[in-house]
Amino acid sequence: MKSQPHEVFRQYLEAQGLKLTKQRTEILDYLLRARDHATPERIHADLRAKDPMLGRATVFRTLLLLEKAGFASKILFSDGSHGYEHKFARPHHDHMICVDCREVIEFSNATIERLQDQISRRFQFTPLWHRHEIFGRCRKCGPKPAQGVK
Amino acid sequence: MKSQPHEVFRQYLEAQGLKLTKQRTEILDYLLRARDHATPERIHADLRAKDPMLGRATVFRTLLLLEKAGFASKILFSDGSHGYEHKFARPHHDHMICVDCREVIEFSNATIERLQDQISRRFQFTPLWHRHEIFGRCRKCGPKPAQGVK
DNA sequence: ATCGTTGCAAACGGTTTGCAATTCG
DNA sequence: CGAATTGCAAACCGTTTGCAACGAT
Numbered sequence: 001m002k003s004q005p006h007e008v009f010r011q012y013l014e015a016q017g018l019k020l021t022k023q024r025t026e027i028l029d030y031l032l033r034a035r036d037h038a039t040p041e042r043i044h045a046d047l048r049a050k051d052p053m054l055g056r057a058t059v060f061r062t063l064l065l066l067e068k069a070g071f072a073s074k075i076l077f078s079d080g081s082h083g084y085e086h087k088f089a090r091p092h093h094d095h096m097i098c099v100d101c102r103e104v105i106e107f108s109n110a111t112i113e114r115l116q117d118q119i120s121r122r123f124q125f126t127p128l129w130h131r132h133e134i135f136g137r138c139r140k141c142g143p144k145p146a147q148g149v150k
Numbered sequence: 151m152k153s154q155p156h157e158v159f160r161q162y163l164e165a166q167g168l169k170l171t172k173q174r175t176e177i178l179d180y181l182l183r184a185r186d187h188a189t190p191e192r193i194h195a196d197l198r199a200k201d202p203m204l205g206r207a208t209v210f211r212t213l214l215l216l217e218k219a220g221f222a223s224k225i226l227f228s229d230g231s232h233g234y235e236h237k238f239a240r241p242h243h244d245h246m247i248c249v250d251c252r253e254v255i256e257f258s259n260a261t262i263e264r265l266q267d268q269i270s271r272r273f274q275f276t277p278l279w280h281r282h283e284i285f286g287r288c289r290k291c292g293p294k295p296a297q298g299v300k
Numbered sequence: 301a302t303c304g305t306t307g308c309a310a311a312c313g314g315t316t317t318g319c320a321a322t323t324c325g
Numbered sequence: 326c327g328a329a330t331t332g333c334a335a336a337c338c339g340t341t342t343g344c345a346a347c348g349a350t
Contacts, residue, residue, distance in 0.1 A: 019324050049317060055332040076226035096275050106267050111282035112262050116284055119257050122324075124289035125246050132282045134266055144330055169304055169349055191339075207305040258348060306347070316337065323330070 005088045012069050023054060025063045031072055031086040036104055039083035048053070075131075085121055094131070097136035105138065155182055155221070155238045159266065162219050173204060177212045181222055181236040186254055189233035225281070237279075244281070248288035 008098050009028055013020050044059045063084050066072035072084045095106040112132070120127045159178055163170050180193050194209045213234050216222035222234045246255040262282070270277045 009257060017329085018207060021324070021330065023331075037256055053332070056314090057316075057333080058331060061330085074226065074230055074255055077222065082226065082232075084293060089151065096270065096273060097275075098275075105275065107273070109265055112265050115259055115262050119259060120246065120284060123257070125248075125255065125284070125286050126292070127246075127284050127286040129286075130279070130282070132283040134275070134277050134280040136270065136275055136277040136279075137159065142276070167304085171349075173306075203307070205320065205337090207341075208306060209306080211305085301349090304347105304349085306345105308344090308346105310341105310343085311340100312341070314337100314339090317335085319333090321333105323329085324328090325326105 005086070008088075009069075009071060012071075018065075022064050023051070023058050024065070026051060026054070027064065028057060028086070029113045031066070031084060034085075034089065037077065037081075037083055038085065041056070042083070050084055076115065096136065096138075097133045098136065098141055103140075155236070158238075159219075159221060159274050162221075165200045168215075173201070174207050174215070176204070176237070177209060178216065178221070181216070181234060183237065185233070187227065187231075187233055188235065189231055192233070244283065246284045246286065246288075248286065248291055253290070277280060 005028065005116045006025070009024075010020050010093075013024075024147050026047050027043060030047060033039055034043075040056075040063060041058050043063075044054065047059075057105075063072065066086070067074060067084070070087065073081055076082045080114060093106040093108050096107060098105075100129055116130060132140050155178065156175070159174075160170050163174075173241060176197050177193065180197060184193075190206075190209050190213060191212075192207055194204065197204050199210075213222065216236070217224060217234070220237065222236045224232055225235050226232045245255045245256050246257060247253075248255075266277060266280060269275075
């Protein structure tokens with residue numbers, strides 16, 4: 001019952017007449033493991049540790065491929081930079097993002113999902129996907145701006 | 151009981167020892183009127199029609215100022231580009247965005263707002279603001295991808 | 301008059317592209 | 326083998342910065 005991202009990706013590539021390369025596998029793996037800030041630059045830097053020959057362009061080209069294939073999507077971080085996150089995750093997971101330490105807490109709520117569908121229907125809007133992010137401060141950073149630090 | 155963006159902005163600038171200039175007013179006005187794709191480039195191009203001397207740098211600097219002041223925030227569009235939206239709007243307004251024609255429908259739902267607070271509390275998370283966007287197809291564009299047109 | 305602000309053009313930094321060498325199937 | 330892919334470096338933007346002229350208080 002587990003979905004197998006690699007297998008799905010391989011099938012997609014085959015169907016498109018594209019090739020499964022070491023680099024594409026490395027980058028997909030990176031996104032699957034990444035829990036945060038997966039910017040093109042960080043992906044490139046981190047993967048170079050194991051594969052020094054990996055080129056920047058390949059990272060960008062692969063991310064674009066994954067995005068077009070629907071396996072990843074671009075996300076905007078609260079600091080204004082952006083990166084990618086894979087879309088093999090379960091149902092819909094939304095984010096609570098700490099503006100101090102940037103911790104990302106995932107949440108999902110069936111009632112909210114249902115209300116979204118109701119609202120969409122009311123406007124005769126056909127929902128395809130959504131993004132729901134709550135920005136604030138996590139337990140550790142407290143309700144008030146960090147003191148002393150920064 | 152109406153908030154007056156211009157007045158609030160003026161007071162903010164005064165408090166910071168900054169000046170209210172023609173350019174800053176123009177750019178704030180633009181954001182207040184803009185209903186969509188307010189990218190730096192588009193803002194610059196559109197405002198140049200009335201003020202040919204307006205420089206790119208001024209647009210970027212003012213957007214940064216508005217963002218830091220908390221009057222605007224950067225948003226990521228579904229095509230990957232990004233722009234700004236002002237934050238003077240009433241309570242919270244969220245968006246339904248048509249992936250075909252890019253129409254933006256605003257919605258707000260008290261129950262969803264309340265659930266967000268509940269979820270946040272459960273994680274001892276202090277919410278400051280949120281972004282909730284539903285992507286799909288509007289009434290006009292129908293549930294299926296546009297045919298013929300593109 | 302004084303300092304912040306502006307427009308310009310050059311500098312930057314992230315992203316894309318052309319191309320010869322390489323690799324997957 | 327042949328088509329797709331890669332790495333590199335150059336080309337491309339969108340964004341930032343230094344600076345002299347300008348403008349708001």
